[in-house]
Every structure is written in C-alpha cells, then in structure tokens.
Amino acid sequence: MDDMDEIVQEFLVESYENLDQLDSDLVALEQQPESRELLSSVFRTIHTIKGTSGFLAFGRLEAVAHVGENLLARLRDGQMVMTLSTTDVLLRMVDTVRALLNRIEETGVEGDVEVDLVVTAIRAVLDGEEPVLPPADGAGSTADDVAPAAAVAAPAPVVAEPEPVVEVVPEPVAEVVPEPVAVVPAAPAEQAPAAPETARAQAGSAAESTIRVDVELLESLVRQAGELVLARNQILQRASALRDEDLTRACHRLNLVASEMQEGVMRTRMQPIDHLWSKLPRVVRDLSSQLGRKIKLEMEGGDTELDRTLLEAVKDPLTHIVRNAVDHGIEPPDVRLAAGKPEVGTLKMRAAHEGGQVLVEVRDDGKGIDPAVIGAKAVQKGLLTQAKLDTLTTNDILQFLFMPGFSTAAKVTNVSGRGVGMDVVKTNIERIGGSVDVESTPGAGTIWRLRIPLTLAIVPALTVECAGQRYAMPQVNLLELVSLDTGRMANAIEDVGGAKVYRLRGVLLPLIRLEEALELKRPADAELPTNLVIAVLECDGRRFGLVVDRVLDTEEIVVKPLSGALKAIGSYAGATILGDGRVSLILDVQSLARRTMRADGLDHIAGQQVAAASTVADGQRLLVVGLGDNRRVAIPLDVVTRLEEFKTDSIERVGRREVVRYRGEILPLVRLSHHLGGSSRGARGAAELDAVPGVVYSARGRSVAIVVDEIIDIVSGQDAHSDIDDAGLIGSAVIRDRVTELLDVRAAILAADPNFFTEQAQKELAAASSRLGV
Amino acid sequence: MSTQYATFHLAGHLFGVEVRRVQEVLTEQPRTPAPLAPPAIGGLINLRGQVVTALDLRRRLWLPDREEGQVAMNVVVRAADEVWSLLVDSIGGVIEAADASFEPPPDTLSGPIRELIRGAYKLDDALLLVLDVDRVLELEATPA
Structure with missing residues (x-):
C-alpha cells in the first residue's frame, strides 16, 4: 500500500507541475493556434495524466482527460482550429483536473468532484456545437478568485473571429531547458513549448541527467558550504602570516575549491x-x-x-x-x-x-x-x-x-x-x-x-570600524561612500534644528553618527580619527548617512542569529564571523533608518529635496561620474559590481597598460578620462591624489576597473536622450539639468582588457556545449 | 544521594553549576562588545562557528568588576534553546556534593545575589554556592 501511495504522490507532484505549464501553453496557443509544438506538448501532458489515472483507477479523472485528449488530438492534427471557446473549455478542463488532483491529494479518492459538465462541454466543441459552460463551482480552486473569472469569461458570446484578449509573447524558454537543474523535476520536454528542434532533440538526455533531491538536504549543504567558507577565511588569514610555501599552495587550492563549491551549491537552489x-x-x-x-x-x-x-x-x-x-x-x-x-x-x-x-x-x-x-x-x-x-x-x-x-x-x-x-x-x-x-x-x-537578494544564506557586506570595533552592514542598502577629513567636516556637516545633515551634491542628507547611535565610548587616550566616512544608505525609500571612522572591506558574510537579549535591542540584524575569527555585529539598517525619520527637525528636509528630485522616466539606474573639464558620464548601474578607492601607489604599469592590485588579484584598468579623450581634473590630477575612485565590473571571475575622477550620484535613467555622441559614448542625456554623456561600457571594458569578452564568450560557449553534452 | 557540580571562582567565592548544564569550559576567548546591551552582557564569542553571548557573572551578581588585565574563563552552559557563556575568574573542578549538606542561601549573602543562588553546600574547606542558571540568564530582571 505504501508503494501505491508513493506512486500516487509522484503522480500528483508531476501532474501539478505539468498543469501549471498547461495554463501558460493554452493561453499561448490562442496566439499561435498553428503551433504544433505547443499542441503536442499539451497533448502529451493530458495523455500522460489519462494513462496514469487509468492505471491508478481514477475513473473521473480518466474520463475528463480522455475527452480532453480527443479534442487536443483533433487540434494537433489540424482537423480543428483553436478558438476562444476551445481555449475556454480546455482551461476549464485543466481546472477540473486540478480540482480532482486536489481531492485525491486530500482524501486519497476522487470523491464527487463534478466532471460531467466539462465533459459535456468538450463533447459539444468536438461536435462543432457551442459549449455551454456553467459558472464554475470553485473547481479551479488553486488560484483563489481566478476561477470565477473563467466563469464570467466563458458564457460570453463567442465571436466568429476570436479576438485576442490576452496576447502572450512567450520568452524562448529553450535556454533553461537543457540545463541540468536538480530541483526541477518532470520531463523537461513537456516544459519546453517553444523549444527549438535542437533543444527538443536534447530533451531526452537532459531528463536522464536530472535527479530529484530532497530540499532539506540541499538546505543543509548550503549551510555547510557557508561554514566552509568561514573556516577557509580564517585559515587563509592565519596561513598568510606563516609564510610556509606548501601551506600557502594548499590554502590557495582550498580557497578555489571552497569558492567553487559554494557557488555550485548555491546554484543547485537556483531556479x-x-x-x-x-x-x-x-x-x-x-x-x-x-x-x-x-x-x-x-x-x-x-x-x-x-x-x-x-x-x-x-x-x-x-x-x-x-x-x-x-x-x-x-x-x-x-x-x-x-x-x-x-x-x-x-x-x-x-x-x-x-x-x-x-x-x-x-x-x-x-x-x-x-x-x-x-x-x-x-x-x-x-x-x-x-x-x-x-x-x-x-x-x-x-x-x-x-x-x-x-x-x-x-x-x-x-x-x-x-x-x-x-x-x-x-x-x-x-x-x-x-x-x-x-x-x-x-x-x-x-x-x-x-529588488530581491540572490540568496539569503550569504550576503555581501561592508565592514566598517567605529571606536575600535568592527561592524558589518548589508551592501544592499549602500549607495556610496563619502570620505571627509576632519578639517572639512566642520564646514560640511550642518546643524538643522538639532539634527546633523550633510550637503551631498546640494541635497541635505540626514546623518547618524554610529558612535552616538550605539553610545560607543572611546578610551580617553584614544586618538580621534583624522577623517570620517559617511556611508550613504537607503532604506524604506529614505536616504541617510551613517558616519563611521573607517571603511575596512567588503566581505561575503554568513548571517548568524543573535540571542534573545541582543535581538531585543533592535539595533542588530544578526552577527557574523569575520576572516580573523572574531565576531562582528551586523547593523540593522532599517532600524537606523527609522531613527532618522523620528529625529526632530528633519521634517522640512524633504521639501528641499524637491529641487533635486529627478524626473524619472526610463527604468535603468545610472551611476554618474565626473571627469576633467567638468564632464559628467553615466554608467548603467547593472554593470557596476562595486565602487572602490584605489590607492595611487597600488596602480602599476604592465607594458602599455595599467593594472591595479586589488583583493589579491591584478585588475586591468582604464582611466576613463584618457579613454574618452579628455583631461583629468587639472589641479586635482589623479597623480597628486593618494587614492582614486574606480568602478569595478566583474563577470564570471574576470574583473576590470574603470578609474574616474569623482563618483557623483546614482540616478534613475532619463528619457531625454540625444544621439549626439562621440567615440566611446552611446549618446548623451540631460540628468539633473546637466548634459551627461552615456558611456559605451563595452568599449570601455575592452579598452581595459581586450580579452574580457572573448574569453568570457569562449567560456560561455564551452559551458553551453557541455550542457548540450557535446 | 549526591549531585555533581562544575565549580568556578568568582571574587573569592566558590560557585557551582550542575554538571549536566555545562557544555564545555574554555580559556579566555576574544570577545566582541555588544553596545547598547544590558551591562551584564560581556560580549560575543566565536564558539567553533557559532556566535555565543557571554554573560559577565561578576556584573550579573553585583560583584566588583574584574581588574584590568585579569583574564576571564568561559563556562559554556545550555539554557532553553540558547547557548551562553558565563564569564568567571577561574575554573575549579567537578565536585560531588552530598544532598544532606545542602542549605538555603546563607544569611551572610544579601542583596540581589541572594535571588540568584539556589542554596549552598557546606564543604570541608569552603562554601559552595549553587547558581540558579535559569534565573541568571533572565536578563530582563537585571537593573540597567
């Protein structure tokens, strides 16, 4: 009996998955009534359900699937054409099948789920008559009040020429199909309505290279991979102090393997x-x-x-x-x-x-x-x-x-x-x-x-220092970092009704000093920092600046829970263990943000922001950077992996090119002002500064750095594009009342690393062919 | 009948915790302070990848603070669904105490500490104070 239960369970899981696909396939079919592939796919699904339900002695289910199959067979063979009413009865059939499956799942038997009406309606269509569909009795119970919608739709007079009510432009699903994804069960062939012939031919082998894995097991692997990464971080840090060659080599391999394993494990959970x-x-x-x-x-x-x-x-x-x-x-x-x-x-x-x-x-x-x-x-x-x-x-x-x-x-x-x-x-x-x-x-x-994080287990975080202690905060909330020396600070930070604000490019930014927010005490003999950093954070649609002593690093951290006594404080989102094995608290940016909103005297600041508010039109977010001659250049934010300050003395020449040492790697570098044929800011020429801001772009393990003179802002893209352009640009736009050049990112990346795309493209090709089993 | 206690020293007193509550005993560990936490919270330690909250028992029991440079040992205890580390001066041994010698908290103990002690065993050479671990970890009760 247990075996039987297992078979039924398997049948249910598979059928539900296929039914979800059926819904989209049928709607898509309305637009491409000729698509043999869609029809075959739908037909196969229903055929499978019919076959299995017959075997498992679910008579009602079999009866519904049987008439459905007949109708689909005629459609597939071109004896009939899809019309609005055909789609309606087929969707109703799917609802009925789903209702039957629900009942089977709950009670183990079909019960008295009403099927005759649907069967009659389908027969009517088969006979070329007008189907009479009664209002649904909640048969399609999976989609809450969607089912009644079908009911309203159904009795509508069927016009001779089916009017497209919903037009679905299906994205070619093909790319995702051949990839062996452990958690995506079911025969992928059924899930690939628009798959091109090549992918279709591969479908069989893809099915064989896919297995079902218990989600619990995956979760525990993900947790362990997180722990492995932490342990690796600690070992690396210790080992670098020992200067043992063999150990260093072994660590290097551990480093690679742990990273790849973490990435791989994370990918198993990706869908x-x-x-x-x-x-x-x-x-x-x-x-x-x-x-x-x-x-x-x-x-x-x-x-x-x-x-x-x-x-x-x-x-x-x-x-x-x-x-x-x-x-x-x-x-x-x-x-x-x-x-x-x-x-x-x-x-x-x-x-x-x-x-x-x-x-x-x-x-x-x-x-x-x-x-x-x-x-x-x-x-x-x-x-x-x-x-x-x-x-x-x-x-x-x-x-x-x-x-x-x-x-x-x-x-x-x-x-x-x-x-x-x-x-x-x-x-x-x-x-x-x-x-x-x-x-x-x-x-x-x-x-x-x-905006959704890729994963929960491991988050990219920024580590900062304040009063001798380190704190981590999720990078999700971070917009930019502003560095201030204490001399400038006195002028830059203003007092508005008792609250501290910083004038960031004309907009008043409410400030919170971490030192005050956490009531940190500096030892009496401690030297005060000579400069401070404002981390510009955004949360709940509010921007504010968090003032800290120093920014240390960006690091992938594993979030650990806090004990109840610490959670109750409300200032920490958790804790983590950093590379040196020490615990660091993770700041709860949301609660800090609420603190600014509560602060008195900030109410009228919002008003002053009106002046700077951009007229947002196009969805893309842009990073605006400054170059010499007062030029402004915009870079799409989605090619910005990270913003960094590069120490001028870490920039070196390799042949005609410049590179920068960065997190233990050598990064190819392009100076944007040179690339765009301009000069760097005269008096503040890059050479005289001890650090320059840079934009890092990484893809599949390769990174390049684009060095700019100044990071200005992040804005939402504008409509006011003009195609006045020049070498290295794709056009220009007016952003915040300034003409801003739009960077041709690809060209800039190629200027830093001519092989960036070639090798990546080769890798992608290699990955693609291994997926196809070539 | 007798009960086993893991013992430790704190400001000249000998304290004990039932052995079954103790997970392990560690030497001094680097601690990360937790700003805004109740004063008795001694910080956070890394226990093989797990973040554990340390409780400064001297503060919790209203004893004078440890002197500058004096190390704190960790007695890691299990409570409800959390693991805590109790910061103590030095670790004693495991003592088997006869139930017969158990008495309610002695009169010489007064103030808040009395509430956190279940009682005392009169040993040959000392008085073993039995810590009420669950109460000690109820931090809401700590006056800030």
Missing part, C-alpha cells in the same frame, strides 16, 4: 523566475476578461535565476502587483481609446540581475497613480497635514501606498482594493532583505520594482 511567471499569463487572461480589459502581457528575462526559497517568498507579492496592475492600472478599452492610447494595454514583466540583486519590474501603460489623489487621501486619513504634504516629493507621497490600510480604490472589488496588499507586499519583500518601490506618471503608467 529561473519563469517557474513563478508561468502562472501569470493565466491570471492576467482570466482577470482581464472578467474586468473587460484588453491586455498584452510581455515577459523578458524569465531565465533569470534566484534562490528557490526567495522565489517562493516573492510569489504572492508579485501576483498581487500583477493583479493590481490589471485592476487599477490598465484602463478599459474605451477609456484608453478616448485617451488616445492603443486599445490593448501592455503589461510588461522584466527580470534581470542588477548589482548582485535580482530586479523584477512590473510595468503597465495604464492610467498611472495620481500623487494628488494619494496625498488628499493621506490628509483625509489624518496621516499628515496639508502644509506638510505640500513639502513632499512625488516619491515621498507614493510611499503612502505602502502604509497599512491605505487603499485608494474608489470601489472595492474582489480583485484588489481591499486596503490590504501593498503594505503586505512591502513587508514580505523586506523580510527577505529586498525592497520595493513604485514610480508612476499619471496618464502614462506605473512601474513597480522589486
């Missing part, structure tokens, strides 16, 4: 975000037909991978945002036409790696969010006064959307607008160390951006 997205086409289709919207769903970057635990945590927030965009973002067709927009709204999902995080963007071209409405609502709710409201930036006002119980929906629908939602979205995303922000242009649309 493409497609796993989560595959459910969205169905959600959008059902919701839009229920609400009478016409929506084209575009997806880009579905192969972006992130840790599966994070994927799970992002699922609900992301679905909520998508539903919200369909419900409140995109207008009904007539409203859109009246506003001079295309009838079909566009909902665009984009995922990409960006600076060690995964950026997930949901962008609609709907009516946008009117800050005036939000502001009025906030005043009405007594959250702030009108006078105060007038001083807030648009960005500040939109933050109200994330307040608990804040809903601006004129009428409450069952889709969204229940006053719960965005605050929960924010809480859930921040819980996993991510962030969410929103940007909207009334009339033009809204962009929601989720």
